[in-house]
Amino acid sequence: SQTIHQWPATLVQPVGSPLSLECTVEGTSNPNLYWYRQAAGRGLQLLFYSVGIGQISSEVPQNLSASRPQDRQFILSSKKLLLSDSGFYLCAWNHGSGNTIYFGEGSWLTVV
Amino acid sequence: GESVGLHLPTLSVQEGDNSIINCAYSNSASDYFIWYKQESGKGPQFIIDIRSNMDKRQGQRVTVLLNKTVKHLSLQIAATQPGDSAVYFCAAGTYKYIFGTGTRLKVLA
Numbered sequence: 075s076q077t078i079h080q081w082p083a084t085l086v087q088p089v090g091s092p093l094s095l096e097c098t099v100e101g102t103s104n105p106n107l108y109w110y111r112q113a114a115g116r117g118l119q120l121l122f123y124s125v126g127i128g129q130i131s132s133e134v135p136q137n138l139s140a141s142r143p144q145d146r147q148f149i150l151s152s153k154k155l156l157l158s159d160s161g162f163y164l165c166a167w168n169h170g171s172g173n174t175i176y177f178g179e180g181s182w183l184t185v186v
Numbered sequence: 187g188e189s190v191g192l193h194l195p196t197l198s199v200q201e202g203d204n205s206i207i208n209c210a211y212s213n214s215a216s217d218y219f220i221w222y223k224q225e226s227g228k229g230p231q232f233i234i235d236i237r238s239n240m241d242k243r244q245g246q247r248v249t250v251l252l253n254k255t256v257k258h259l260s261l262q263i264a265a266t267q268p269g270d271s272a273v274y275f276c277a278a279g280t281y282k283y284i285f286g287t288g289t290r291l292k293v294l295a
Contacts, residue, residue, distance in 0.1 A: 108282075117275065117285045117287035118230070118275065119285075120282060120283070123282055125281075133282075171281035172217055172237065172281070173218070174235055175220070175283060177222075177230050178229050179228060179229045180227075182227075
């Protein structure tokens, strides 16, 4: 069966520090990969999605970036965090189009 | 731009009653719709989905209804239980999905 893991689960970082959140999917190949952000009490905002290695589409202009160095690995990064980057970050995957997206357990980021 | 909205931010239901959570979407090209349940501090969990060529789909205690004419879908939970308390999201799209802001379901004992 397929599983998705993301880490770290919680992170407290000072303003201006870098960020790296990692996500891996196991038990499948060539998945579509997604990063979403969920601000407190709000819906899910799509940040990035990837249909293959090195192929990244950005949905929202911001100081975050994403990379996909391997087929089943997706990384969310920032060079300098802002207070507004605080939130719950979710990695997700699916296959093809018109198919269910499966989420990881999320990473809580607090920028102080 | 595209949007997905839920009609009520909070819904309180007596245990044992049926719950109905509503959602509206804006993009008529959306052909796949998903309902998720999210418990506090966790990632969303898949509940049920429906494709645009259907107007109703049933699962265990859950039913999703899709009305493409008015771009509306709903999630019905039968015999609501305390364990159903969570935030429910709908999502609409094709290969990328727009999520609603969520409805918090509170089950009253």
